[in-house]
Amino acid sequence: MNFSSNYFLAPMASYTDKPFRKIAKDYGAGLTVSELISINSIYYNNPKAFALAKRNYNEIPFAIQLFGYDIDLFIKAALKIESMCDIIDINAGCPVPKVLKAKAGAYLLKEKKHLISIVESLKKYIKKPVSVKVRMGFDNDNINTIDFYKDLENAGCDMVTIHARLRNGFYNSSVDYEHIALVCSRLKIPVVANGGIDSYEKLKEVKKITNCKYFMIGQAALKKPYIFEDLLNKKDSSRNIEYIKNLMLNHFTLMIEEYGENAHKLFRKFAHRYLSGYKNAKLINFCINNSKNSQEILNIINSIK
Ligand SMILES: Cc1cc2nc3c(=O)[nH]c(=O)nc-3n(C[C@H](O)[C@H](O)[C@H](O)COP(=O)(O)O)c2cc1C
Structure with missing residues (x-):
């Protein structure tokens, strides 16, 4: 192997x-x-x-x-x-x-x-x-x-x-x-x-x-x-919120390709993990949980600062 x-x-x-x-x-x-x-x-x-x-x-x-x-x-x-x-x-x-x-x-x-x-x-x-x-x-x-x-x-x-x-x-x-x-x-x-x-x-x-x-x-x-x-x-890195934001966008795009409109519901649990420990995580997660479609999720991710 x-x-x-x-x-x-x-x-x-x-x-x-x-x-x-x-x-x-x-x-x-x-x-x-x-x-x-x-x-x-x-x-x-x-x-x-x-x-x-x-x-x-x-x-x-x-x-x-x-x-x-x-x-x-x-x-x-x-x-x-x-x-x-x-x-x-x-x-x-x-x-x-x-x-x-x-x-x-x-x-x-x-x-x-x-x-x-x-x-x-x-x-x-x-x-x-x-x-x-x-x-x-x-x-x-x-x-x-x-x-x-x-x-x-x-x-x-x-x-x-x-x-x-x-x-x-x-x-x-x-x-x-x-x-x-x-x-x-x-x-x-x-x-x-x-x-x-x-x-x-x-x-x-x-x-x-x-x-x-x-x-x-x-x-x-x-x-x-x-x-x-x-x-x-061989080194731990810390990545800033801009990096995490791009990672989330990349991940969500792959999920849309795989699942179509279902992606917006399936992505929630990942968003919670990515954002754990970040300021405003609670509010962003709340918005993501209540989003109605993929475009809303994209808008929310894009608004993260
Ligand atoms: C949400 C979740 C789902 C899991 N599903 C599986 C699974 O399908 N098959 C499996 O062998 N282990 C599963 N595990 C166990 C993980 O593969 C791993 O053995 C465990 O999380 C310990 O590694 P970690 O401490 O690095 O998380 C799961 C763990 C978690 C947290």
Whole structure:
């Protein structure tokens, strides 16, 4: 597997769509991943699922992340989308109750043998590399052991990303980088460190503890997608409001191209992230939330000073 840089964009449901992934890629993300897509929706040819799996011309390499439980369906879904990506990623970390109820996402960490069988089976039928994205465990009674990671590797898993939080830690609890360090020291396949990396300074700390080569960035990239450029430049940057304004215009334009008039509703959540910490953010967000069409959003962004 070749990556265009060592800093990957994390999959984030309803955020890392085609327009946002293009932006992250342009800033230097070395791997982009679709948001989690259900194996059932692919198997039953749901057009929305296929839209989520579509990449931009510049997304190379690109991974499609699948979630589900049934091994047979995993194989059938993976065969259907294999030609659309460079890597097939298995979600073994999603903490959302609806997903856990379907025995998918982080639930797979409670049935590790089953997860290993999914990997083994995919490797029999799929030619593209197969990676797995895990949390460091389901709960305190189910922390992933080195034997589990070794089993994943022996099953043919080509890369493992570790989001070093437990299921109940969701997205903001403390991150156990020592866990990643131990795994990284024991596996031959690439181990990607994930959780809490929000600056070059933080990256240096995480690199020192984990000794990993690859890193995945999630929430910080939503506020500052240029974090990939900062990491590549080995320096944290601060960008002024004029820069953020142009970034928002570029992003919104890509969203209009992708979604047409629906873009104005879908852009709101991104605007909130871009503007967090800026004076007048509350007022601008209020206006954006109440805008009725794309032109209004463009006017609001253009008026930001
Ligand atoms: C809004 C949101 C949606 C997410 N959706 C997914 C997803 O679809 N698949 C996945 O593997 N992880 C998902 N995650 C987890 C992220 O990929 C990442 O592991 C997590 O945010 C930790 O990285 P960070 O601390 O850099 O944000 C999501 C996280 C957030 C905040």
